[in-house]
Amino acid sequence: MTGVPASAAGGSSSARRTGPRGASGAAQEPAGRTTSGGAVERDAGERRGATEGGAGARGGKIAAAAVNQASVWNVANLLTMLRLLLVPAFVALMLGNGGYDPAWRSFAWAAFAIAMITDLFDGHLARTYNLVTDFGKIADPIADKAIMGAALICLSALGDLPWWVTAVILGRELGITVLRFVVIRYGVIPASRGGKLKTLIQGIAVGMYVLALTGPLATLRFWVMAAAVVLTVATGLDYVKQAIVLRRRGIAERRAALKETEV
Incomplete structure (x- = not known):
């Protein structure tokens, strides 16, 4: 007979049942099983890591938001709030006892001086120690103009300062504030050295007028106020x-950007 040897048949059947063997004769697992299992485990680990990372990121954002909310009560903002509270106190002291009492005027000058000094420090502290907040951006310029406006109006109402001086100073401050908002979409107008000097001279001049000065000092304050007006x-x-230059530059940049997108 021409049949197949039993040993050969058995070998083939065994090979089919057990799969390929290695050099040691032990049956090897299919290559795909181990690789696939490892990949599944790695994918599961990556998903767990991503989930934990996402939770950590969300936690970090929540913590950052809490810090930002708490930062409203920082020392720079507290100084700004103090300056706002000094405005009604200054007016009350300035107009106390008819508005011409040297003692009451001295107390009013002290309140005005404290307001001016805090104005020098709160902005510096906010920028130096990263304490800038949305509240500070809004409240700081309001506090500055409120104390200066209150002093000028009181002085003019008492007849110590011509109304046209008050109108020029307050009109300029209000006009520049509006102008900043108009051109803010094109950029920010930075504070100049001249503007800082103006604020300093204004503060000195108004402070001298708040005090009941006579003689040479009364003459000196007139010239200091004249310099402040100039x-x-x-x-x-x-x-x-x-503002005009900033607006023209912004319009030109926008037109150039539109041309690039059209091309």
Whole structure:
């Protein structure tokens, strides 16, 4: 007979049942099983890591939001709040006992001086120690203009300062504030050295008028206020010039960007 040897048949059947063997004769697992299992485990680990990472990121954002909310009560903002509270106190002291009592005027000058000093420190602290907040951005300029406006209006109401001086200074401050908002979409007008000098001279001049000065000091305060008015007008015109240049530059950049997108 021409049949197949039993040993050969058995070998073939065994090979089919057990699969390929290695050099040691032990049966090997299919290559795909181990690789696939490892990949599944790695994928599961990556998914767990991603989930934990996402939770950590969300936790970090929540913590950051909490820090930002708490930062509203920082020292810079507290100084700004103090300056706002000093405005009604200053008016009450300035107009106390008819508005011409030297003692009451001295107390009013002290309140005004504290407000001016805190104005020098709160912005510096906010920028130096990263304490800038949305509240500070809004409240700080309001506090500055409130104390200065209150002093000028009180002085003019008492007849110590011509109304046109008050109108020029307050009109300039209000106009520049509006101008900043108008051109803010094109950029920010930075505070100039002239503007800072103007604020300093204004504070000194108004402080001298708040005090009941006589003689040479009364004459000196007139010239200090004149310098403040000149700086007020000059810096105001400079800000208008900067705003015009900033607006033209912004419009030109937008037109150039539109041309690039069309091409």
